[in-house]
Structure formats: structure tokens, C-alpha cells
Amino acid sequence: MIKKWFKKIGPGTLIAAAFIGPGTVTLCTLAGVNFGFNLLWAMLLSIIATIILQEMAARLGIISQKGLSEVIRQEIKTPYLKQFITILILSAVVIGNASYEAGNISGGILGLESIFGNYNFSLGANTFNLMSFLIGIIAFLLLFIGNYKFLEKALISLVLLMSVSFVATAIITKPNILEVLKGLLIPKFPEKSILTIIGLVGTTVVPYNLFLHASLVKERWHKKEDLKFAKKDTIISIILGGLVSMAIIISATAIQTSDVSNAADLAKGLAPLYGEFAKYFMGLGLFAAGITSAITAPLAAAYVAEGCLGWSGGLKSKKFRFVWMTILFLGVLFSSVGIKPIEIIQFAQVANGLLLPIIAGVLLWIVNKKSILGDFVNSKTQNILGFIILIITIFLGVKGILKVLNFL
Template sequence: MKYVSLRSGLSSLLFWSVISAAFIGPGTVTTCGLAGATFGSSLLWALVFSTVSTILLQEAAARLTIASGKNLGEILAGRHESHGQTVNYLLAIGVITGCAAYEAGNILGAVAGIQLLFQVPAWLLTLVVGTLAVLFLSIPSTALLTRLLGLVVFLMGIAFVWVGVQSISSLPQLLRDSFVPAFPAGSALVITGLVGTTVVPYNLFLASGIGQGQSVREMRQGLVLAVLIGGLISISIVLGGTLIEGTFSFERAAEVLAQKFGKNGRLLYAIGLFGAGFTSVVTAPFAAGITARTLLGTTPQQTAWVGRGVILIGLVFGVLNIKPVPIIIAAQAANGLLLPFITWQIIRAVNDPALLPPAHRNSRLQTILLYLIFGVTLVLGLNSLFNSVKTFW
């Protein structure tokens, strides 16, 4: 068996850490912190499930591109023949709208991390964070950009994992909660949030878009380790949240950690929150651009403008401190429908003998697991759609 060298493996790990950067944002910090503060470690199993689901779906999407030579958009268009372009336009609108809707929250999350340490006007920090994001996205090399984001993810990970490890009170209980499902009263919405903030639709296009040019073995090694690290960070945030009593907020979490661990607790939480916010500030427009290129075949210049547009929308809402609630509700509803649809298309594509050679098709176990993930995403998607409609009315 041919193994990937250590140097190549570390390089691939940094490269694929952009997936972790994309799903660990301020929303994840909030949801995981709330889960820990409200339900202790009893919902860790939901994160374990969503981490495994992310690995399986991302691997399948990237394998499709590497083995077939076609990106996910081309595959979807081909499967729907005369309606392919229409399907791709609808998917692009849903995914890019979602990226734009959450960009303001990403920016404000990064700003909140800085403000835990320094009292600087929010509008000024918002402009600084937005400018840094534009500079990052102007890096012409995708490989360099993803590796720089990977370094930020590891910095964020060190901060959150240190806090999480210090928060463990019982290792047997931790293991039990990680693998035995529990449904405490009032936890359904939080469980949906834990899965929804980890298994996100645009990451599938991101995996497909950046997977080209790698071998399947190299992709698997880097992607699996990167997502596992992302899952570990999310679990650590939940564990840190178990120390919080009462209503969860970033400031409250920083205060509790400062009381528990001294100044280091507040510093590490601030670094982690800034890292989560900033990586998402960059990856949301990056993923929106990749999605546009994958689904619509945009030129490099058009792709760049899609990313800049997402940042601009986030900056406007961030500077004005306006939460684009209607857009977020629409994005939640769209994502609730997109994820099961795309999951179903991936299941069909990875078993298609006309598309993939036998060595790269799914095994029976992989197919069963993907069907299970499809069922769960369908239930969660319908629930998200129902909640969005109810909130709107």
C-alpha cells in the first residue's frame, strides 16, 4: 500500500482545514455554548453524529470530482438534463443567499472576540475585519489561502480545546454522552442547531471545488483529519459551556472562564471567538464564489465579485448593526431543503457506473450510512422549513 508522506499529509491537512473553518463560526460557538450551558454534555452525541456525517458527505463530494473529472455542478446539471441549468441556478441562489445572510453574523462574531479584550468601537472593528477578509480573498493561490485559514483554525482550536479539556469532570460520562443519544426536554431545537451548524450545504460545493488536482488518498487523509479536528473543537466549546450558569452570551462565557482559569481563560476564549468569526468571514464569500463557479460556470473575475458582494452585504449590515432577519429566515428555509436534495444527488452519483469506475464507487456500508444521513437531514430540513415559516408568519 502506498502511503502519503508526513510532509504531504500535513500540507493536505492544512489545505482541507478550510472545511473546518467554514462550519465553525460564531453560530457554532453560540449553539455549542448554549448546548453546554443548558444541557451539560448530554448532547455531545449529536456533534459526533454530525462530524461523521460531514466526513462521509464531504469525502463523497470530493471523490466524485477527483474520480470523474467533473465538479458537483456539472454532475448535477448532467443528471437533470434539460432542467440542469435551472436546477443549478436555484441551488446557487439558495447557497449564495445563505452565505450573504450569515456574513454579518460572522463579522460581528469576530468583532465580539476582539471586544472581549479591547474597547474599540464596533463599527471601526467591523471595517477592519472586512478589509482583512478582502485582503485574504485577494490571494491568487487557493492552496495558499486554504493553508493560511488552516493555521488560524489551529490557533482557534488550541484555545477552545484547552478550555474544553479543563472543563472535563467525568471521562466515563463524557464517553457515554458522546455515543448514547439522549433527548432532554426542550432539546430538539438545540439538537437541530448542532447538526445544522456542522453539516452545511455550501461545504459540499467547497469540497468539490477545491478537491480537483489531488489524489483520492491524499484527499481522504487531509479531509478526515481536518473535519475530526473541527468536531473536536465543537465538542470542546460544548464542554466549556457546561461551566456557565444562566443565560449564555459571549461576555458571560468569558467572565466565567476568567473566574475559573484566570486571565488565560478570557484571553483564550477571545482568541477562539475571533478565530471562529474571522475564518467564517473569509470562507463564506470564498465558498459563495466556489459555488458560483461550480454551478454557474462563472469566470474568475465574476467569481471574485460574488465573494466581494457577500463581504459588502455583511459589512453594510454589520456597520449599521442590523440583523437581516428576513434574509436569514429565507436562508434557513433554503438550506433545510438544499441539504437533503444535494445528499440524495450525491448518493445517486457515487453509485453511477456511467460516472465512476468500480474502485471509486460507494461500498455497501458507505451507501447505507449515506441513506441514514439523508433520512436525518430530510427530517431536520423539514423541521427547519417549518420553523422558518412559523417565524416569518
């Protein structure tokens, strides 16, 4: 039965597994610890936005049988505009994925350190985290060899274990249902919450997942009749992933401290269910989430570069490998130089939230072109929802920039 279930796993499940990474666990925990149920609405908004945007990306991939970046390169006819958009997208994805990769590796570090302790070494005046290199080496081997499907399934199983743990914990903590509903349905902006809100959006509506989804679905499905399967796969996977994120926020409200800096602190959210064993479940789950996401982020960046620059050769080509190696190297470097993993993860999610309006805007433009999608362009309802999401992401992005610049 489990083997049959794994065979039915579609790209939507992998997309959900990618956004339920260390960043999601960390940021949702911080949201629950610092703001209680008040930011659940942001997660609900993120789930709806993710379903709408990922469905567009999947539809584009199936109908055009091309990746998002490839379509963008082919559709922009003006040379200077093509160069500008290509550089913008490449820069956005490389910066975002490098930050996100650092967050993924840092999340894996949190998991390993909660079980095995800290392992650092000094080189001159600098101190480096040995765990960063270990996780980097594992991710490198899996990506270079390319035969990582079995391990990927095992890692997803570990992430699912952690997810079930949080859902069970959320139930065991017996939250006030009325307060939960208020948090879900009534938007609030508590003091100092704007960057956390942007982070919650950025950790769920991950910009690189839009490129990755479009590239993955065309490998799985090839006919317009397959759209219904892709849509079902997307909706179910993302809703389940979103429910897990909400459960993490709810269970984190039971943590009686605001000082969250390592996996042991995060594990307090699991304490009602597992007691002193919580840190081991959290450690394994964070490590699994970190490795799974550490594989998908460099791959997505390589797909984007391949499409934008018109490369051929696929996964084994030198250019393709160069891109993912660069992203992986930057992720290892950023995560090993002594910055607190929690801070890297938070920065990665905020960076994603700021990059999202750019990618969402380009996607909306593409899925309204009949020359690409024919009768499968966006409906009026889809466009209205898409533009509402775009406006909200621009609003949050501007507020985030102003906040970072200390203008608010």
C-alpha cells in the same frame, strides 16, 4: 517541523478550519450552557455525517477533476429541470452563505469587541458597527489580491490555539465521564432544543463545504491513486475538528450562566484555564476563526456559481469576483445593522441545517452515476449511510421549519 507540517495540510484541514468558525464556538457554547451534555450525540452524528459526505465530495472532485456544481450542470439533460436545479442550488448556497458570512463577520466582531470595546457610528436613524466594515475590508483585500496563504496559516494557527485551549479546559473542568458517555450515545431532545440540534448539524456539516471540498481536491490531487490520501486527510481533519467542538460543549457546561450574548460571556468557558486572560484568547481565536471562515464562504459561493453557470476565467475573472463580493457585502450589511451577533450566528447555523438535505440529496445522486465515477461510485454501505443521513437531515429540517412557524 512546523513548516513541513504546513506543507502537508490538505483540503480536509481547511474544511475543518472552515467549520470551526465563530458559529461553532458560539453554538457549542450555547448547547453546553443550556443543555449540558445532552446534545453531545448531535455533534457525534454531525461528525459521522460530515466524514461520509465530505469523502463523497472529495472522491467526486479527484475522479472527475470537476467541481460538484459543474458536474450537476453537465449531468442534468432536461433544460427545464436543469434550470430549476441550478436556480435551487444557487439560491440555497447564496442565501446560506450570505447568512453564514454574516455569522463569520459577527464572530470576528465579538472577538475584536472583547479586546478593544464597541465602535459604532450613526447614519440618519440607523446605527452601524464599525468593526463589521473593518473585517469586511480585510476579507476583501485578501480575496481580491489572492495572496493570502501566509496570513491564512497564521489565522489557522490562532484557531488551533483556541481549539487546544478548549480541549485543555474540558479536561480541567473534570466532567463526569459517565454523563458525557450518556450524552454521546443516548439521543435526547430537551425542551426547546430542536433549533440548537439543527444548528449543531448545520455548523458541522456545512453545505457549502461540499462544493468547496470537491473544487479544492482537484487542485491538490489528480489520480485515482490519490484517493487514499484524500480519504485519510478528510477523516483525520474532521475527527479532530469534531473533538474540538465536543470539548467546547463540555467546557461550556461549567459556565454558571445562561445569559450568553458576547465574547466575554463565551470566554467564561476558558476561565478555568486562563482566568482573566480568557477574553483575550477567546477574542483572538474568534477573530481568527471569523476571518478564515469569511474568506472561504464567498469563495465557495463563487465556485458554485462558476460551475452552475459554466463560467471560465478562474479566481481573477470579473464574474467570479462579483459573486464573492456580493456575498461579502451582504455579510457586512447583515452584521452591521444592529442585530445581536449571537442571533445572526444562530440563524446562520439553522439556515445551513435547513439547506443541507437539498445539497446532500443532489450529492448522493451524483456519486451513484457510473458515467462520472466509473468503478468509484458509492458502495452499498456508503449508500445506506448516505440515505440514513439524508433522512435524518430531512427530519430535522422539517421539525425546524415547523418550530420556526410555531407549529410545534
